[in-house]
Amino acid sequence: DAGVIQSPRHEVTEMGQEVTLRCKPISGHNSLFWYRQTMMRGLELLIYFNNNVPIDDSGMPEDRFSAKMPNASFSTLKIQPSEPRDSAVYFCASSHSNPGFQFFGPGTRLTVL
Amino acid sequence: TQLLEQSPQFLSIQEGENLTVYCNSSSVFSSLQWYRQEPGEGPVLLVTVVTGGEVKKLKRLTFQFGDARKDSSLHITAAQPGDTGLYLCAGASSSGSARQLTFGSGTQLTVLP
Numbered sequence: 001d002a003g004v005i006q007s008p009r010h011e012v013t014e015m016g017q018e019v020t021l022r023c024k025p026i027s028g029h030n031s032l033f034w035y036r037q038t039m040m041r042g043l044e045l046l047i048y049f050n051n052n053v054p055i056d057d058s059g060m061p062e063d064r065f066s067a068k069m070p071n072a073s074f075s076t077l078k079i080q081p082s083e084p085r086d087s088a089v090y091f092c093a094s095s096h097s098n099p100g101f102q103f104f105g106p107g108t109r110l111t112v113l
Numbered sequence: 114t115q116l117l118e119q120s121p122q123f124l125s126i127q128e129g130e131n132l133t134v135y136c137n138s139s140s141v142f143s144s145l146q147w148y149r150q151e152p153g154e155g156p157v158l159l160v161t162v163v164t165g166g167e168v169k170k171l172k173r174l175t176f177q178f179g180d181a182r183k184d185s186s187l188h189i190t191a192a193q194p195g196d197t198g199l200y201l202c203a204g205a206s207s208s209g210s211a212r213q214l215t216f217g218s219g220t221q222l223t224v225l226p
Contacts, residue, residue: 004155042216042217042218042219043156043201043216043219044216045213045214045215045216048213056213091155091156093155101146101158101161102158102214103158104148104155104156104157105155106153106154106155107153107154107155
């Protein structure tokens with residue numbers, strides 16, 4: 001079975017540009033999570049969806065960040081405009097309704113110059 | 114805000130040695146999970162502990178959940194280079210955002226041959 005799929009795997013962009021990260025959760029999972037991982041702050045939850053509905057976006061750092069889940073098999077995380085401090089690895093994870101058993105994607109390494 | 118503190122932050126040992134990683138919080142969790150993350154990949158779930166005092170074994174890895182469900186430990190016996198990675202604990206809360214995990218800061222383990 002395919003795991004969580006993320007694209008792109010690497011993204012290098014310049015400050016001020018729009019960045020869109022994509023995620024395809026595991027089929028049948030009804031919860032989807034976006035995380036950001038940095039050396040300084042570790043793994044931080046940005047937002048999560050349940051049945052395509054955003055449940056908790058308190059981790060989204062600022063209005064420059066937005067996330068959507070138009071259907072059960074696709075989600076996007078958008079940063080507009082991007083800043084150098086947004087450089088990090090962004091992970092998408094999915095799970096069934098029970099808390100935990102989250103399956104992580106391989107991540108997108110974002111570098112904003 | 115629930116916080117999980119892991120110790121040590123970094124650990125470098127020789128192959129064959131034993132080690133213990135700790136995960137502590139002032140909050141009670143309904144369950145606690147341990148993940149291992151290798152470079153360039155997302156975290157992978159190792160185990161979930163649910164009951165206070167619970168002990169689970171996964172080959173040379175022993176996981177314990179504290180009686181009060183506020184802390185956990187991971188013990189590795191006769192470590193091998195393949196155990197090298199970032200170990201993350203994550204607590205699930207049964208209240209509020211029930212599907213949300215709080216991740217610890219991680220323990221970077223290096224096992225030298």
